[in-house]
Amino acid sequence: MRSYQNFIGGEWASAASGQTFTNFNPADTREAVAQYPQGGRADALAAIAAAQAAFPGWAAQTSVARGRILSKASQLIEARKSELAELLTREEGKTLAEATGEVQRTADIFRFFGGQSYVLGGQTIPHDLPSQLLYTRREPLGVVALITPWNFPIAIPAWKMAPALLCGNAVVIKPASQAPAITCELAKILVEAGLPKGVLNVVIGSGKEVGGELATNPAVVALSFTGSVGVGSQIYQQLAPRMARAQMEMGGKNPTIVLADADLDLAARLVAIAGFGLTGQACTATSRVIVERSVADALTAKLIEKAKAIVVGNGLKAGVTMGPAVSKPQLEGNLNYVQIAQQEGASLLCGGARLTDGDLAHGYFMQPTVLGNVRPTARIACEEVFGPVVGIIPVDSFDEALAVANSVDVGLSASLVTRDLKKAMLYTERIQAGVVKVNQISTGLALQAPFGGVKKSSTDSFKEQGAGAVEFYSKLKTVYLDYSA
Numbered sequence: 001m002r003s004y005q006n007f008i009g010g011e012w013a014s015a016a017s018g019q020t021f022t023n024f025n026p027a028d029t030r031e032a033v034a035q036y037p038q039g040g041r042a043d044a045l046a047a048i049a050a051a052q053a054a055f056p057g058w059a060a061q062t063s064v065a066r067g068r069i070l071s072k073a074s075q076l077i078e079a080r081k082s083e084l085a086e087l088l089t090r091e092e093g094k095t096l097a098e099a100t101g102e103v104q105r106t107a108d109i110f111r112f113f114g115g116q117s118y119v120l121g122g123q124t125i126p127h128d129l130p131s132q133l134l135y136t137r138r139e140p141l142g143v144v145a146l147i148t149p150w151n152f153p154i155a156i157p158a159w160k161m162a163p164a165l166l167c168g169n170a171v172v173i174k175p176a177s178q179a180p181a182i183t184c185e186l187a188k189i190l191v192e193a194g195l196p197k198g199v200l201n202v203v204i205g206s207g208k209e210v211g212g213e214l215a216t217n218p219a220v221v222a223l224s225f226t227g228s229v230g231v232g233s234q235i236y237q238q239l240a241p242r243m244a245r246a247q248m249e250m251g252g253k254n255p256t257i258v259l260a261d262a263d264l265d266l267a268a269r270l271v272a273i274a275g276f277g278l279t280g281q282a283c284t285a286t287s288r289v290i291v292e293r294s295v296a297d298a299l300t301a302k303l304i305e306k307a308k309a310i311v312v313g314n315g316l317k318a319g320v321t322m323g324p325a326v327s328k329p330q331l332e333g334n335l336n337y338v339q340i341a342q343q344e345g346a347s348l349l350c351g352g353a354r355l356t357d358g359d360l361a362h363g364y365f366m367q368p369t370v371l372g373n374v375r376p377t378a379r380i381a382c383e384e385v386f387g388p389v390v391g392i393i394p395v396d397s398f399d400e401a402l403a404v405a406n407s408v409d410v411g412l413s414a415s416l417v418t419r420d421l422k423k424a425m426l427y428t429e430r431i432q433a434g435v436v437k438v439n440q441i442s443t444g445l446a447l448q449a450p451f452g453g454v455k456k457s458s459t460d461s462f463k464e465q466g467a468g469a470v471e472f473y474s475k476l477k478t479v480y481l482d483y484s485a
């Protein structure tokens with residue numbers, strides 16, 4: 001079993017309380033993965049103080065110097081890819097292939113922002129008069145807090161941390177208690193790459209205590225959060241009184257719309273990947289299949305075939321294509337939603353049960369699940385499950401499909417499968433989602449493109465990822481200079 005500590009001011013430290021907790025492999029709970037400090041407010045305060053002390057020196061470096069450290073970190077992550085991926089699978093449960101992809105993405109994120117260090121800056125703007133220089137300077141914010149979820153335990157910390165550090169901020173990160181190991185490994189890598197002490201601090205512990213301190217401490221000038229709508233909304237309220245900068249990226253209820261003219265083999269494949277991949281534990285996972293009634297039965301049959309072909313098991317085993325739910329409460333929540341859906345009139349077409357054969361009994365495994373005849377207003381069609389559960393909603397027209405897709409209070413990602421270019425273009429205009437896909441999976445994002453939701457999926461004031469991610473982590477100063485005299 002591994003053992004980790006908090007990382008504060010360049011030192012690895014136990015929690016002030018002296019308490020610890022242990023995480024177990026969700027694919028086999030007989031295996032203890034790692035022990036962690038149960039941090040609280042005192043640890044968060046120490047981390048904020050360390051970040052405050054480190055900030056001026058880090059901010060004074062050029063962006064190119066900071067970028068070199070990020071680029072070096074990218075190389076170190078890539079060199080340790082297989083070891084990091086295995087650790088990720090052991091703690092979070094996704095398959096080794098999925099974990100390897102996430103670690104590679106993390107290396108790419110650091111490489112991307114290392115490159116961005118050469119173009120980070122303001123803009124020169126033509127002035128009305130001669131002999132005037134009008135330009136903007138991009139400056140860091142100060143101490144920035146990051147609060148991250150367990151489902152992408154290295155990529156999400158990375159896509160927040162890299163632009164935050166590039167812009168010259170000092171960072172305190174609180175990773176999800178369910179999977180903090182890989183964030184600690186990332187901190188070690190950044191130290192090896194040359195990050196000065198105190199510029200990055202990691203505090204593991206209770207969301208309410210550690211997260212609560214980060215959300216309310218006046219020294220924290222900006223907070224970027226990814227997680228559930230409930231927690232994100234609460235943090236947003238905590239930041240508002242002091243007008244701290246807020247970036248809240250939250251859940252979704254993502255549709256894949258399948259029109260009658262679609263290639264149904266393609267549609268079934270896209271839904272199976274986006275619905276059951278990553279055990280459905282992706283914020284952009286497809287959970288609603290909104291399909292024109294004339295092809296609903298044919299699509300459903302193809303989707304069931306795909307679901308049945310999925311090999312559920314320990315993600316470290318060759319041939320396994322879907323891992324466990326991350327935890328017992330998550331598994332129980334998924335199974336509960338299957339019950340609720342049936343009570344509300346949906347029919348269970350495939351899956352729906354826990355898997356307990358042989359070694360599976362030691363993990364949180366369930367069958368990929370397809371529910372038919374789901375009503376658009378049923379809870380299963382409106383609430384995020386965050387598991388491998390897909391509901392089929394038959395509709396009579398393209399317009400009805402759009403209305404149903406837009407009827408929920410979140411809007412993260414959406415996909416449409418069609419060969420009709422006109423309808424595809426109308427959909428891109430009318431769909432209420434931050435990420436809009438045509439003939440593609442609702443999951444999967446290009447790290448160089450902006451990402452974020454609309455409605456209750458996001459505060460939607462700043463996008464994550466892509467070159468524009470620096471907007472959240474920096475402020476612009478406008479400079480007027482007269483050299484006419």
Ligand code: NAP
Pocket residue numbers: 147148149150151152174175176177178205206207208210211212215226227228229231232234235249250251252282283384386412453457
């Ligand atoms: P969560 O329960 O909201 O937790 C997210 C983070 O917030 C964790 O680090 C958690 O700490 C912390 N936290 C909990 N209570 C807190 C409080 N009162 N104050 C401050 N921080 C607190 O979400 P999750 O279960 O980890 O992640 C799943 C959710 O994330 C889903 O809703 C999913 O859709 C969403 N998600 C969204 C995106 C996106 O980009 N839009 C991406 C991935 C995931 P503890 O772990 O210690 O409780």
